Amino acid sequence: MAEKFDGIVVGAGPAGIAAALRMAGAGMKVAVIERGEYPGSKNVMGGILYRQPTEELVPRFYEEAPLERPITESRLWLMGDGNVVSIGCRAAAFAEEPHNAYSVLRAKFDQWFASKAVEKGALVLCETVVRDCLTEGDRVVGIRTDRPQGELLADVVVLADGVNSLLARELDMREEIRPDRVAQAVKEVISLPPGKIEDRFNIERGEGVSIEAIGDATRGLVGTAWIYTNRDSISIGVGGLLEGVGHRRLRPNDLIEHFKGLPPVRRLIEGGKTxxxxxxxxxxxxxxxxxxxxxxxxxxxxxxxxxxxxxHREGSNMAMISGKFAGEAAVEAWKRGDFSRRSLEAYVDKLKDSFIIKDLKKYSRALPFFERNPHFFRLYPGLVGRAVAEFLTVDGVPKREKQARIFDILYERGRWNLYRDLYNAWRVLR
Ligand SMILES: Cc1cc2nc3c(=O)[nH]c(=O)nc-3n(C[C@H](O)[C@H](O)[C@H](O)COP(=O)(O)OP(=O)(O)OC[C@H]3O[C@@H](n4cnc5c(N)ncnc54)[C@H](O)[C@@H]3O)c2cc1C
Known part of the structure; x- marks a missing residue:
């Protein structure tokens, strides 16, 4: 006879562990099934972890979690035509404990996060792949794993199995992955002594930097590249829409090698070991x-x-908060003894009331807009770089004439095209 749980979670990433924390914390009998050797062993993130959402699950986590560095400075690089325009912010509040965000390595963080769910009483079962969901009619009643006699029953199953979610697709809850709706990302962790990191990024011990770069950083793809400082390593990566990568026949490895080879990047990682x-x-x-x-x-x-x-580079926070909401909805359903669709809809209501659906709705037109207007990534970063360089060049040219030259650069795509682009971008981002 298959063992029965109140709740089963598939996947021990931030979303799954958050759901397990809420359910086990309320006294439900919970199992988390993870295919990796340990939680985090298969997981990839840039990775910036945000304090506020994490604290909703584990108060004062920063006193014990394996964090790399607090992010005390964020920079944005516009790269093109050999120029880099850097916009940065060192907010006073970000330098203070508890910080706004931290760099993390998921292999360490996820293990620690999962241990918190175990402390609450959840069973975390690793090296176990969930093959499919067990159903009775249209009701999910458990899962089938790759273990011998590997069926487990549950009143509620939370699918936290990541971007590919074969299980949600099998249940017809999700469509196939579309190349215009997912980004392909590659990342390297490059080791460097802490002192070198602090010198190169102009920070003190116990401080950290995040850099996001667009333009030539991604070879003009709609996407970003990034560099984050860890304790004694640097996380570096590039991500671009799968459709663009495919269209231009770019290989992910070439993208990251290109970024690493750009002079401002090369200097930061020089001598490091991948x-x-x-x-x-x-x-x-x-x-x-x-x-x-x-x-x-x-x-x-x-x-x-x-x-x-x-x-906004937000994924881990949405994972944790959606997991938390699903966990809370499961607990309410468990108390009522009603796991019907209507009862679990409380999860969707919570999502709708939160920043998650509000933010996704706000930007719902942004991605298609940038896909149709790739010059925001291919052309404009370079134009801004040239315009700023012209502004800073002291060459005896009277300022009025210099101003005209700057506008000539910015109008390279046509004056009205520029105004239209700015107006349209404002409309989809406002
Ligand atoms: C390159 C990159 C950079 C990113 N940078 C950031 C960042 O800086 N900040 C940020 O907030 N977000 C970032 N994100 C997004 C963030 O990583 C994700 O949004 C977040 O990890 C989602 O968590 P999750 O728990 O939903 O899924 P995941 O973290 O993917 O976890 C899913 C888990 O399910 C397991 N699993 C899958 N299928 C099965 C199965 N059949 N049986 C058992 N187990 C299964 C997997 O092994 C995995 O452990 C980044 C993502 C990538 C790829």
Whole structure:
């Protein structure tokens, strides 16, 4: 006879562990099934972790979690035509404990996060692949794993199995992955002594920097490249819409090598040793790509539910908060003894009331707009660089004439095209 749990979570990433924390914390009998050797062993993130959402699950986590560095400075690089325009912010509040965000390495962080769910009483079962969901009619009643006699029953199953979520697809809750709705990302972890990191990034011990770069950084693809400082390593990566990568026949490895070879990047990583090379998809389709989030006895959370805000580099927070909401909805359903679709809809209501659906809705037109207007990534970063360089060049040219030259550069795509682009960008981002 298959063992029965109150709740089963598939996947021990931030979304799954958040759901398990809420359910086990309320006294439910919970199992988390993870295919990796340990939680985090297969997981990829840039990775910036945000304090506020994490604290909703584990108060004062920063006193014990394996964090790399607090992010005390964020920079944005516009790269093109050999120029880099850098815009940075060192907010006083970000330098203070508890900080706004931290760099993390998921292999360490996820293990620690999962241990918190174990402390609450959840069973975390690793090296176990969930093959499919067990159903009775249209109700999910458990899972089938790759272990001998590997069936487990549950009143509610939370699918937190990441961007590919074969399980949500099998239940017809999600459509196939579309290349215009996911980004292909590659990442390396490059080791460097802490002192070198601090010198090169102009920071003190216990401080950290995040750099996002667009333009030539991604060879003009709609996407970003990034560099984050860890304690004694640097996370560096590039991500671009799968469609663009395919169209231009770019190989992910060439993209990261190109970025690493750009002079400002080369100087930051010089002498470092590549310790890890990882590739992963990021679901960036936003509001238009949301799947069916709830069924009878089942909920979909995190990347499996396509909950990522690519413009703001937010994914782990949406994963945790959606997991938390699903966990809370499961607890309410358990108390009522009602795991019907209607009862679990409380999860969707919570998502709708939160920043998650509000933000995804706000930017619902942004990705298609930038796909149709790739010059924002291919052309404009270079033009801005040349215009700023012209402004800074002291060459005896009277300032009025210099101003005219700057406008000539900015109008290279046509004056009205520029105004139209700016207006349209404002409309989709406001
Ligand atoms: C390159 C990259 C950079 C990113 N950078 C950032 C960043 O800086 N900040 C940020 O907030 N977000 C970032 N994100 C997004 C963030 O990583 C995700 O949004 C977040 O990890 C989603 O969490 P999740 O728990 O939903 O899924 P995941 O973290 O993908 O976890 C899914 C888990 O399910 C397991 N699993 C899958 N299928 C099965 C199965 N059949 N049986 C058992 N287990 C299974 C997997 O092994 C995995 O452990 C980045 C993503 C990528 C790819």
């Amino acid at each position: 310790e890890e090379y990882l590739a992963h998809l990021i679901p960036e389709g936003g509001y238009r790509s949301l799947p069916r989030l709830v069924g009878k006895g089942v909920m979909v959370v995190g990347d499996a539910a396509m909950l990522v805000n690519g413009l």
